[in-house]
Amino acid sequence: MSHKKILLNFERNGTSHTLESYLKRGGYQTIAEKIPALSPAEVLEEVKKSAIRGRGGAGFPAGIKWSFLPKDNDKPVYLICNGDEGEPGTFKDRVILEENPHMLIEGMILASYAIRAKHAYIYIRGEYGFALERVKAAVKEAYETGYLGKPLKGTDFVCEITVHKGAGAYVVGDETGLMNSIEGKKGQTRNKPPFPAIEGLYKCPTIINNVETLASVPWIIANGGDAYHKIGTEKSSGTKLLSVSGHVRKPGVYEVELGYSFMDFLNNEAGGIIDGKKLKAVIPGGSSTPVLKPEDIKDMTIDYESITAAGSSLGSGAVIVIAEGTCMVKLLEILTHFYQHESCGQCTPCREGTGWLHRIVRRIEEGNGKMEDLDLLTSITKHIAFHTICPLGDAACGPVDSFVKKFRKEFEEHIKQGGCPYSGKFVRFQEKV
């Protein structure tokens, strides 16, 4: 199947990030041609019509989110682009930041115009040094050309963008943690309500969208919301970037139309499993999404509804592929360590619970587990999930519950044998083609 390319509609030749290259492929046409004829409300209406759902993980419709801004507001409005891509398995925004940054900037100008944002911030995780360089250079070019910092053609609207560098914290990917980080505080999350659209950055109305979401906006405005809605499925419109890693022959970032068969994607685009191995499991949407077995994904399509029906979530679109012979207990030990490390310490169930989960999984993996540990694990997750300010607690529980449920026998074998039946080894990739 050939997929419509909206975000990766360029040749990866090393120059796609430049303004010159972006203009050659039709970039900034919405600013030159559409904006003078469209009111902010009309831009918002097109995004609503597109029904694009936020590509950061939660999948909330972007246009609806924008329309939550108060109508009678005299405070400044802010737009934030969430580029704190920290979910294990996820590296899809990195491609846009490094290789197509002007499309993101164009999307941010359109979004800022629609919501009348006084200032927009691009928050990029501190670890993405190269992405940061590329985005900063692109913002500079956009200022020099007058797309930023000067009134847009036919309007009195001036868009300002500042790039903000994070400093290493997964929880900052939550929108309220991210706002605290821009304000110069610890990136701990805030209670909701108030939601950011009402009281966000500097206590002002704020819209926060993922990189992929905002980078999709120029296409929506250029072609119309209805045209975007026609791509994909009724409830999951448009295209989606998938970052694929693990035991696949062709890892990487792919853009597919939502509704595409998962197995076709795995076998055709991602090239199937390495070294002629069989598929053992798939984590379909980043480390926080429940793991699935081959029988779960047989008829699954890549869209929000189908993956939810299969028992997991599309999440950030990070597909982690696991081949036969891989120790699932070791994988869960790695993931529980991650959530313990990244818990911000604010909520007791998460702070204490994630560490407890990790200690139990580690002792099972090391051969010192007890059979009652398995029920203890699922009992602990019941006291963490939905008992914390932000979704990190829930995120920590998704893998634990699903790994124990779907691979219980393997956990039991570890406990009975006092060690790993796979000798703790992973399938290592063989030679490159």
Added chain:
Amino acid sequence: MDFTDAEKKEIAYLRTRYPEARSLTLPLMWMIQKREGFVSDEAVDLIAAELDIPKIWVEEVRSWYSMFTEKKEGKYVLEVCSNISCAMLGSQDVIDHICKTLKIKIGETTPDGMFTLKTVECLGSCGTGPMMQVGDRYYELLDEKKVDQILEDLRNGKEHEQKPQEWPEYK
């Protein structure tokens, strides 16, 4: 300790980009860490004074974010990703090889002060694992041979040219 003239110019510009001075905490901490290699107690005092905010506000930022360092480390800090996708592709082998080659354990610095080895959580390079970060540069698709070459290049001060990811194809 003070900011350089160039840094002061940058700070003046940054003040125009945020409505509240406290927002400059992270940018100023990065500024100091880039110059000094770490953020000392003296640097915390300097940032607090510059922004006219309590020291504890600066201190809590320094200690909370994993990328800020309080003490001087090796000239090159090797941060190897140990999360799920890199682990499935052999990051432990990379870590073991570095330990063996440099004769240090995770968290230690070589006696000549050249290298510190750390393991880190996911750095968003899952399709090109195993990987490690050195400063603001990514080294991807690592194996033992590649690690040896990187260590030699770093010893010789050879700059790593960062390029967009090139995803591999396996058998």
